[in-house]
Amino acid sequence: MLRPPDFTDLLRLIDERSTAFRAAIAAAPSLDVQVPTCPEWTLFDLARHLGEGRRSWAATVAAGPAATAKSAAEGAPPAPRERAALLAWLAASTQELLDALRESGPERGCWTWWGTSQSPQTCGAVARHQLQEVAVHTYDAQLALGAGQPLPDEVALDGVEEFLSTCCATTSAWPHAPAAVDVHAAEGRTWHVSLSADGARITPVSAPGTAADACVQGTADELVLALHGRIPVESLKVDGDRRLLDLLWAWDPDE
Known part of the structure; x- marks a missing residue:
């Protein structure tokens, strides 16, 4: 049986799933392809959502435990429409999040929206939830190309408990x-x-x-x-x- 991922594993898996997401964007015939599981979005919309969300969480983590949610909109470059630039922007978004999480470590407090759940309000819990966000949206992007790939076992097994503890x-x-x-x-x-x-x-x-x-x-x-x-x-x-x-x-x- 797989052990639950530790903080180092979570950061590695966020990076791996983000790389898989960018691979789907790179392989798409067009960024205007509709995403079946997010029917109001195209692949570009999904990519913009993923990148902006990771930048916002990076800013929230970096702001420290006494801060509230931070927006990455002010001063941040918008998602570019040209594919190569979009891929570079997505990679930079992931790196911002990973850098902020590594700097904070898993035990530091952090603002989260799940205050009454069983998930702690820590940077480790943020990393755990971010992995699931990236993993599920990677599935969305792959499905838009014709076939969503199964989530890796260690991501999926922790994902059940993470969802139940955080969202239920x-x-x-x-x-x-x-x-x-x-x-x-x-x-x-x-x-x-x-x-x-x-x-x-x-x-x-x-x-x-x-x-x-x-x-x-x-x-x-x-x-x-x-x-x-x-x-x-x-x-x-x-x-x-x-x-x-x-x-x-x-x-x-x-x-």
Whole structure:
């Protein structure tokens, strides 16, 4: 079983997935190709989003733990339309993020939008989330060229837990009857999601348990893509109360 990536691994994987993203942009017949999983965007729009986002996070990390979110717009070069220049701009965006994260180290505090989740507000957690952002958008770009490639195993396995801990865990009250869902990766990892008036809490467990009202199963790659809305939940195997899965996927704790 793969171990969770440490901070050095996270930075390496961000760099690798960013390189794969640029390879997709370089291979595209046109930057005006539509992105099926981001239907309002072309490949150029996706590239601009990815580059601007990494620059903003680099600025946020560099600003220190007492700062709020930083925008990279002021004084930053816009995404160029010419392909070679765009590729260089994307590489520079990634490097800004990696440099900021290396300078900060994993334990330093950092502003994040996931304050009530189970993910810490640290630069290490930012690196972990940034890897998933880059990995999923790399899949988007590859899919626009005809075939999205599976996420690497170490990215996908950590991606399930990262999404659940960052995007699902919350102190906002679950608006339905208390329930529990197990999320099981075919590679041998399971996470127990408990839902109650206290919110949603995520606990890694050794195997799916009888205490769960529903269990959703798939490869780690399939689970990550479903959690991020890239493939339909219906493509996963579900045991137990499927209606509960529909409620969970539709739930927005911020509403």
